[in-house]
Structures are given as structure tokens and as C-alpha cells.
Amino acid sequence: MTTKGMKSLSARRLGAVATIAFALVATSITTGFAADPSFGKACTTEGVSTGTSSTSLICSVNSAGKLTWTNVRLGQSTGSPVAALKASPGTIEFHHFRPEDKAVFASIIAKFEAANPGTHVNQVIMSSNDYTNLGYAKISVNPKAAVFVTVRGGQFDQFYNGGMMRDISSDRFVRQNVIQSALTPATVGGKIYGVPYQSLFNDPLYNTEMFAAHKWTVPTNWTQLLSFCKTVKAAGIIPFAWPAATRGNAGQIMNSFLMNSAPDVATLTSRIQAIDTGKADLTSDWFTAIANKYKAMNDAGCFPANVTGYNDTVAPADFANGKAAIYPTGTFGMSTVTNLNPAMKGKMKLMSMITVDEKPLYQGITNNTFILSVNKKATSRDQNIARAFISFLTTAAAAQEYAVGTSQHVSIINVNYSANIDLLNTSDIMGKKLLLAPRFLFNNVGTVRNPLEDALIAIGGGADVTKTLADTSKTIKQSLGA
Amino acid sequence: MAFPAVAVYSFLYLYPAIQNLLYATERWDGVTKPEQVGFHNFAHLATDDDLFMKIVGNNIRFTLIVVIFQTAFSLLFATFLLKNTKTTILLRVIYFFPTILSSVSVGLIWTFLYNPNFGFINASFKAIGLDGLALNWLGDTRYSLYAIAVTQVWFHTGQMVIIYVAGLQQIPADLYEAAEVDGASRWQQFKSITWPMALPTTAVVVAYTTIQSFRAFDLVYSMTQGGPLNSSDLIVTSIYNTAFASFKYGYASAQSVVLILVVLFVTWLQRRTLRIDYGVK
Numbered sequence: 216m217t218t219k220g221m222k223s224l225s226a227r228r229l230g231a232v233a234t235i236a237f238a239l240v241a242t243s244i245t246t247g248f249a250a251d252p253s254f255g256k257a258c259t260t261e262g263v264s265t266g267t268s269s270t271s272l273i274c275s276v277n278s279a280g281k282l283t284w285t286n287v288r289l290g291q292s293t294g295s296p297v298a299a300l301k302a303s304p305g306t307i308e309f310h311h312f313r314p315e316d317k318a319v320f321a322s323i324i325a326k327f328e329a330a331n332p333g334t335h336v337n338q339v340i341m342s343s344n345d346y347t348n349l350g351y352a353k354i355s356v357n358p359k360a361a362v363f364v365t366v367r368g369g370q371f372d373q374f375y376n377g378g379m380m381r382d383i384s385s386d387r388f389v390r391q392n393v394i395q396s397a398l399t400p401a402t403v404g405g406k407i408y409g410v411p412y413q414s415l416f417n418d419p420l421y422n423t424e425m426f427a428a429h430k431w432t433v434p435t436n437w438t439q440l441l442s443f444c445k446t447v448k449a450a451g452i453i454p455f456a457w458p459a460a461t462r463g464n465a466g467q468i469m470n471s472f473l474m475n476s477a478p479d480v481a482t483l484t485s486r487i488q489a490i491d492t493g494k495a496d497l498t499s500d501w502f503t504a505i506a507n508k509y510k511a512m513n514d515a516g517c518f519p520a521n522v523t524g525y526n527d528t529v530a531p532a533d534f535a536n537g538k539a540a541i542y543p544t545g546t547f548g549m550s551t552v553t554n555l556n557p558a559m560k561g562k563m564k565l566m567s568m569i570t571v572d573e574k575p576l577y578q579g580i581t582n583n584t585f586i587l588s589v590n591k592k593a594t595s596r597d598q599n600i601a602r603a604f605i606s607f608l609t610t611a612a613a614a615q616e617y618a619v620g621t622s623q624h625v626s627i628i629n630v631n632y633s634a635n636i637d638l639l640n641t642s643d644i645m646g647k648k649l650l651l652a653p654r655f656l657f658n659n660v661g662t663v664r665n666p667l668e669d670a671l672i673a674i675g676g677g678a679d680v681t682k683t684l685a686d687t688s689k690t691i692k693q694s695l696g697a
Numbered sequence: 698m699a700f701p702a703v704a705v706y707s708f709l710y711l712y713p714a715i716q717n718l719l720y721a722t723e724r725w726d727g728v729t730k731p732e733q734v735g736f737h738n739f740a741h742l743a744t745d746d747d748l749f750m751k752i753v754g755n756n757i758r759f760t761l762i763v764v765i766f767q768t769a770f771s772l773l774f775a776t777f778l779l780k781n782t783k784t785t786i787l788l789r790v791i792y793f794f795p796t797i798l799s800s801v802s803v804g805l806i807w808t809f810l811y812n813p814n815f816g817f818i819n820a821s822f823k824a825i826g827l828d829g830l831a832l833n834w835l836g837d838t839r840y841s842l843y844a845i846a847v848t849q850v851w852f853h854t855g856q857m858v859i860i861y862v863a864g865l866q867q868i869p870a871d872l873y874e875a876a877e878v879d880g881a882s883r884w885q886q887f888k889s890i891t892w893p894m895a896l897p898t899t900a901v902v903v904a905y906t907t908i909q910s911f912r913a914f915d916l917v918y919s920m921t922q923g924g925p926l927n928s929s930d931l932i933v934t935s936i937y938n939t940a941f942a943s944f945k946y947g948y949a950s951a952q953s954v955v956l957i958l959v960v961l962f963v964t965w966l967q968r969r970t971l972r973i974d975y976g977v978k
Contacts, residue, residue: 348941352727373944377728460836462922521813523925524836529812661942666927673926676836683926690748690927697741697939697948 296392296629299610302603304333305596307361309604310354311338311585312346315550319620327607336362336604343463347660354590355379361593361601364585365409367400368655371586380408381589381598383605392609397626400651401586410605411583413617414624416644417467417652418565418579419455419543420552422534423640431540433566437508440569444517447540453519455512456539459672461527466654466668468543470580471568472505473653479576480650487656491663493695497670497688498681506684508570509675523676535559541566547584549637550622561636565644579644582652583626662694720950727944738951748927749935749952753959755842756931760910760963762846763853767906768899770854775861776891789862793855800852804919807848811835811920835921838928845929848916853909857902864898865891900971904964911960932956 309320317340324336339360341350347366351373354360363379365371374380383389384407389398393410401409421433429450434440447454459465477483489495490502497506512518519525519533527544534542535556542548546565553560567578587608589601607613614627619634624642632638657664670687674680721738725731742749774792778785795803810817811834819831834844868890876886914933917923923930923938930938932952940949 348937373728460921460924462924519814521833521836524811524813524833526808526812528808529814659943661938661944665938665942669924669926672924673838676925678926687926693745693747694943696745697738697945 296611297387297606299327299330299607299613300386300388300599300603302327302331302334302600303596304331305600306335306337306359307593307597307600307604308337308339308357308359310341310346310350310360310363312341312343312350312364313585314340314342316617316621319617322620323608323613323616324604326613327604330607331603334600334603336600351377351379355592358590358593359597361590361597362587362604363590364412364587366585366655367411367583367651369658369660371400371409372658374588375403375408379588379591381591381602382406382408383410383589383602386602386606388606388609392606392611392627394626394628397583400583401588409586409588410609411586411626412608412614413584413621414581414626415546415584416565416579416581416624416641416649417470417545417654418644419468419471419541419568420534420545420548420563420641421541421566422537422539422559422562423564424562425452425537425540435567435569436572436575437570438572441511441515441517444512444515448516452537453533453539454517455541455543456525456530456534457518457522457543457675458525458527458530459518459522459675460524461530462665462668462672464527464530464544464548465672466664467545468568469505469668469671470650470652470654471543472508472570474577474580474650475569475571475575476501476505483653484656487653490667490691491657491659493663493692497667497684497691503680503684506671506674506680509671510677510680513675513677518675521676523672531555543568545580545582546623546638546641549641553622553637561640563637563640565641567644567647576648577650578647579649580652581644581649582655584623659695663691666690666694717950717953720947721954723947723950724945725947727946731947734947738948739954741948742951742955748930749955751927752930752932752935753955755927755929756911756959759842759846759849759913759931760907762843763849763910764903764906766846766850767854767857768902770850771857771861771902772895772899774854774858775865776887778858778862779865789855789858792858795852795854796856798852800915801919803848803852804916807844807851807916808835808920811844835929836925838925841921841925841929845913845916845920848920849910849913852916853906857906860902860905861895861898864895864901868894896971900968903967903971907963907967908960911956911963932959 309324311320313320317338320338324338327336328334341353347370350363350365350370354363354374355377363374365374384405389407389410394414397411397414398407400411401407425431426433429447431443431446434443444454455468457465457468473483473487477486486495486499486501490497490499495502497503513522519539530539531542531544531548531551532555533539535552542552549563552563565579567575569575569578587605589598589605591598593601608617609627611627611629611631614625615630615634617623618625618630618632618638622635622637624630624632624638624645632642654664657667666687670678670683673683720731722733722735723731724734724737778789778792811819813819813831813833813836816834818834822828822830832840835841872890872894873886876890881889911931912933913931914937917929917931917934918937921929923934933956936949936952936956939945939952
């Protein structure tokens with residue numbers, strides 16, 4: 216038996232659904248998708264993005280502090296995206312350092328192989344440490360390694376200088392499927408030697424639910440940041456779950472310290488290069504000022520107790536379980552967090568970590584996890600299979616599968632992030648002024664960057680600034696002279 | 698008759714060793730053409746590399762701790778596990794068990810145990826009111842090396858127990874019977890029979906443990922990566938970083954030559970100290 220009231224309720228629901236559906240269809244931004252109920256003419260939720268085409272709209276806070284749709288240019292192509300190249304039969308190896316991407320790549324490879332009968336791509340996966348240390352030695356003597364990846368900076372230079380990279384500038388999929396601004400790290404002398412594939416943002420993640428519950432606002436300058444740490448610590452919560460015991464991820468925070476430390480990017484680059492080549496010391500005023508900020512954060516209680524023993528197993532767990540407000544690594548840390556606690560899905564956003572009080576030059580950091588390249592030393596047949604495989608990866612469908620499957624953004628146009636709420640929520644960073652991660656401007660990783668980061672970690676853990684920098688500076692100078 | 702063995706040895710051991718010596722006289726980044734620099738790498742190591750000297754010091758301290766405790770514990774356990782009963786055989790298996798674990802797993806397990814904020818070790822100290830002993834084991838330059846040394850001892854003692862058991866079982870039982878008839882205590886039996894008769898085995902255990910300690914890599918790499926501030930860096934981790942993170946293959950080869958010399962010297966010193974005579978004429 217149905218009552219009149221219930222009928223009325225059903226009718227109301229139907230009416231509401233129809234109204235929402237009409238609003239979604241009628242709005243000017245529905246070209247992307249209509250998965251999020253907050254889409255409408257007004258942008259009400261920061262981070263919501265249409266995220267589907269080369270000119271996407273992202274809801275972000277403008278200079279007046281109001282939410283507004285920002286037009287973000289994700290791509291700039293001279294023509295429409297092109298289909299993948301066809302591969303001739305044969306078998307190649309794809310060398311990379313992303314064991315966590317194995318399943319997604321396997322699925323994409325299966326589709327590539329189905330589209331190209333007789334063609335096989337075998338993944339050869341090393342840990343990132345092993346790849347850094349042994350990748351070149353192994354790949355340079357293996358012509359079957361027709362597709363390989365490199366990290367922007369030193370590793371890319373190593374493979375490039377070793378004559379390992381084929382020029383793919385003239386391939387249409389490079390020009391038309393890839394966000395052109397993202398190609399910079401793979402460009403040398405105007406020629407393109409790879410496709411920077413996975414886009415990431417090395418900015419701290421924060422727990423939006425926790426911020427809302429405590430009515431905290433994201434600090435927008437250095438003074439606010441230190442004050443924020445004191446407030447959060449007083450609430451019994453770790454402000455920054457900084458994994459200082461794991462150098463690789465502990466070093467990410469250095470990007471934020473560097474990004475606004477110089478008047479312009481050219482000065483920043485020259486200062487970094489001066490340290491990297493031994494022309495400047497860590498005891499320079501510029502670097503000492505950065506080190507002092509690590510100390511200031513430690514003094515303000517930003518980091519957990521015994522932070523130098525706090526590793527990257529514990530840090531994401533603390534963040535995922537609500538013991539920490541901020542996990543200062545980057546978008547690549549989101550999947551770890553949601554794996555640890557699925558309830559964190561949709562509750563993370565990126566913050567601009569501003570470490571100056573004046574108007575910041577940059578609001579965030581971006582980088583590419585890896586650059587896909589074709590091995591110039593492979594046979595021409597294998598090189599063509601490699602080009603076809605990379606072109607397949609740059610198609611929107613494959614890139615979307617990769618992005619959603621790995622919870623990472625990609626440098627490919629026309630990718631729809633709506634299937635992954637965390638990618639969607641963090642897309643607003645693309646509307647901000649970003650700097651390519653300056654940490655990777657240090658080319659001497661073993662000789663300079665590692666000891667330098669160790670020094671900053673020690674200082675962040677309470678070590679004396681002057682002594683630590685002087686000692687490390689001496690070590691670096693001696694190592695560079697060896 | 699010995700030719701095949703010499704040939705295999707030359708190919709697999711002698712040739713790489715000589716090759717390493719040659720690399721040690723070069724400056725080579727693994728990509729560009731090697732440059733011959735004579736003894737520059739050795740001179741730099743000896744006169745202008747404070748970090749390497751610190752690391753050699755780390756390794757000597759690490760080796761001393763591991764050799765002393767690993768030898769003492771393994772001898773102690775072996776004396777209790779000498780008889781072939783079901784219980785002692787089971788206990789030998791249990792003591793040997795850590796040896797079959799992967800070193801990275803051991804490193805991870807101990808990293809959790811040492812965690813300063815929730816690790817079992819600090820939690821235990823706090824539970825019994827010894828809060829002052831709840832330290833930042835792996836994150837403090839003062840303790841990291843010792844913390845890894847403890848893990849190394851735990852990891853390899855079982856292996857040495859087996860060597861000791863095999864050695865101690867060779868001691869004739871009638872010596873102990875005669876000592877008992879003469880009224881010797883357990884300690885006197887140990888001092889006058891077990892220790893001198895076990896000396897050749899001790900020499901093997903000490904030499905093996907020394908070499909193992911100078912070659913220690915995986916525990917350090919998985920637990921601290923040599924940090925903080927190189928406080929737990931050992932010679933082999935330094936060689937690895939020099940070669941594969943700094944891409945200075947020539948310099949790393951020179952470091953490995955120094956490693957060989959240090960191990961040779963320490964082993965020679967041990968043999969002199971233990972006065973081992975293998976009856977070679």
C-alpha cells in the first residue's frame with residue numbers, strides 16, 4: 216500500500232533529479248563530464264575540474280580569495296590527437312622502475328599486443344634505487360631494451376650523453392598527443408628525446424576533512440605556516456608527517472623551500488649549479504637561510520618526535536589514520552595513503568607550501584616521474600615497435616587507464632580524471648604557478664644532493680645548522696675533488 | 698692436475714681482481730673514456746677524504762662489536778647445544794633460523810623494532826619504566842651504527858653456532874670424563890679443555906665474522922642507507938655509493954683495494970693474536 220505522502224516524496228525526488236540533470240546539461244562546462252554533483256554554473260568546490268580536454272576548467276581560489284573557474288591549458292597541439300602507430304611483429308623489452316605500475320602497464324600492453332598481432336612487450340622492472348644505480352649499465356649493453364625510462368635531470372643526461380636516445384621530434388604523437396609544456400625536460404637543443412609521461416606535483420598533501428573539522432585554513436605564507444604548526448601540535452596532531460628517515464621522500468620538501476628562495480628561476484638555477492659543481496658552499500647565506508627554515512620548522516613543532524627515525528612506512532600511515540594533518544611528499548603519495556585507509560579517498564588536496572612572507576614567485580612544484588624514450592641502439596625494427604608502443608601510451612584511452620589505475624596525472628591531453636576523485640581534487644594545482652622541481656637540478660646526486668639532503672634532514676631533526684653545513688660542505692668539496 | 702682449478706680460479710677471481718686494480722688507477726664515470734690517473738685515487742683517499750676515513754673507523758668499530766659478541770654468543774650457545782638430543786637439535790634449528798631469512802626482511806623487521814615512537818624495543822623500555830633508554834636508535838648519529846651491529850649479531854650468530862657445534866663435537870669425550878674424575882668444575886673444564894681445543898674453530902669463526910662484517914651491506918642499506926650523516930656508513934656501502942650514485946668507478950675500485958688491504962691486515966693480526974698453527978711446514 217502506498218500512502219499519499221510517499222507518492223509525494225517520490226515525485227519530489229524525481230523532480231529534483233530532473234532539475235539536477237537539466238542543470239548539468241544546460242551548464243556551459245558540461246562538455247567534460249557530469250559525475251560530480253557540485254558542477255554547475257557556480258564553482259563551489261575548490262579543486263573540481265572538468266579535466267577532460269586541452270582547455271579544462273578548474274575551480275580554484277582567485278587572488279581575491281573567491282572560488283572561480285580558471286581556464287587551465289592542459290595542451291597545446293597543432294592538430295587533433297593522432298592514433299597510435301602500427302607495430303610490426305617482434306618482441307621488445309620495456310625497462311622501468313615502477314613495480315607499482317606493473318599491473319596497469321600489463322593491461323595496457325595486452326591491448327597494444329591485441330592491436331598489433333605478433334608484437335610483444337616485456338616489462339623489465341627494477342626498484343628505483345637499483346635503476347638509478349644500475350639502469351644505465353644494464354640498458355646500455357642490451358639492445359632489446361627498446362623502450363626505457365629516465366628521470367629528468369642527471370639520469371636523462373646520462374642516457375642522452377651515452378647516445379642512447381632516439382630523436383622523436385618528428386613523430387606526430389609527440390606533437391599532438393602530449394601537453395607541449397610538459398616536453399621541456401626531454402628537450403635538448405630543440406629536439407625531443409622522450410615523452411615525459413606521468414605528471415606529478417611534489418607538494419604537500421593535506422587532509423581536507425581534518426582541516427574542516429578543526430576549522431584550520433591552509434597557511435599561505437611562512438609566518439602562518441609556523442603558527443599553523445603550533446596550533447596543530449597543540450591539538451595533539453602531527454602537523455607534517457615528514458618521512459625524514461627515508462631520504463628519497465624526505466627530500467621532496469626541499470622543492471618547496473627552494474621554489475621561492477631566489478628572485479627568479481635563473482638565479483635559483485645558477486645558485487643550485489654553483490653548489491652542484493663546488494663553486495659555492497652550503498655555508499652561503501642563501502643556503503644557510505634555507506637550512507634555518509628547516510630548523511625553524513623543527514622548533515615550531517612541525518615535525519613528529521624523533522623525526523630522523525621517522526620513515527616512509529610510518530609517515531603515510533600516520534597521515535592515513537588521522538594522526539597527521541599533512542603528508543609532505545606529493546601526488547604520488549596518494550595511492551599509498553588510500554591503500555592504507557580507503558576512507559581517505561576524496562579527502563586529500565595539495566597545498567602550496569609557501570616558505571616566504573612576501574608575495575611568492577611560485578605556488579607549487581611539478582615534475583615528471585619518468586620520461587619514455589626509444590633506445591637508439593636497438594635495431595630499427597625494435598625502435599619502430601618502441602615508437603608504436605609509446606604512441607599507444609599517448610592515446611587518451613591508454614593514458615586515462617594509466618592515470619586512473621595509478622592515481623597519477625599524465626602529460627597527455629584529453630584525459631578524463633573523473634573516475635578518480637583524488638586526481639580530480641588535486642587538479643586545481645594545475646591552475647597555479649608551478650615550478651619544475653628544482654631538487655632535480657642537482658646533477659651530482661651521490662656526491663652533492665644526497666649529502667646535502669642528509670644535512671637538511673639532520674637539521675630538521677635538531678642538529679646544529681652551522682656545524683652541519685660546514686661539515687657537509689667539506690665532505691662535498693672533497694668528494695667533488697676525487 | 699691442478700690446471701683446471703687454476704684456470705677456473707684465474708678466470709673467475711684473479712682476472713677480476715687484477716682488472717679492479719687497473720680501474721683503481723683510472724678516473725671513469727662509466728660513460729666517457731677512462732682517464733689514467735696513476736695513484737691519484739689512492740693519494741686522495743689517504744690525504745683528502747675525511748669521510749672515507751670516518752667510514753673506515755665506523756667499519757672497524759662495527760667489526761669489533763660484531764666479532765666479540767657474535768663469537769661469544771655462538772660459543773656460549775654451542776656449549777649448551779652440543780649433545781645430539783631432540784631438544785638441542787630443535788634449538789639449533791631455531792637459532793639457525795634467522796640465517797635463512799632475507800637480509801632485507803631482517804632489516805625491515807628490525808627497523809620496525811627500533812622505531813623510536815612505537816617500536817617494540819622502546820615500548821618495552823617504557824613499559825618497565827626505563828624511558829631514558831627509549832632512544833632514536835636508527836635516527837641518531839650516536840646509536841645507529843651500534844643498532845645495526847646488534848641486528849648483524851642476531852642475524853648471523855646461529856650460523857656460527859653450527860660451526861662451533863661441529864668443532865666442539867670433535868673434542869674427545871674422554872678428556873671431559875678424566876677432568877670430571879679429577880673433580881674439575883664446568884668452568885675449569887671450559888677453560889682447560891673446551892677453549893684451547895676450540896681455538897682452531899674460533900679462528901675460523903673470527904675470520905669469517907670479520908670478513909662478513911667488512912662486507913656488510915644489505916642490513917645497512919635497508920635500515921639506514923648509511924645515515925644519519927654517514928654515521929652508519931661502512932666501507933662497502935661507501936663503495937656502492939661512490940660507484941653507483943656518484944658514478945666514480947675508478948675511485949670506488951681504489952676504495953675496494955683499500956678494503957682488501959684492511960681485511961688482510963685484520964685477519965693477519967687475528968691469526969697472530971690467536972697464535973694459530975695449522976702445522977704447515
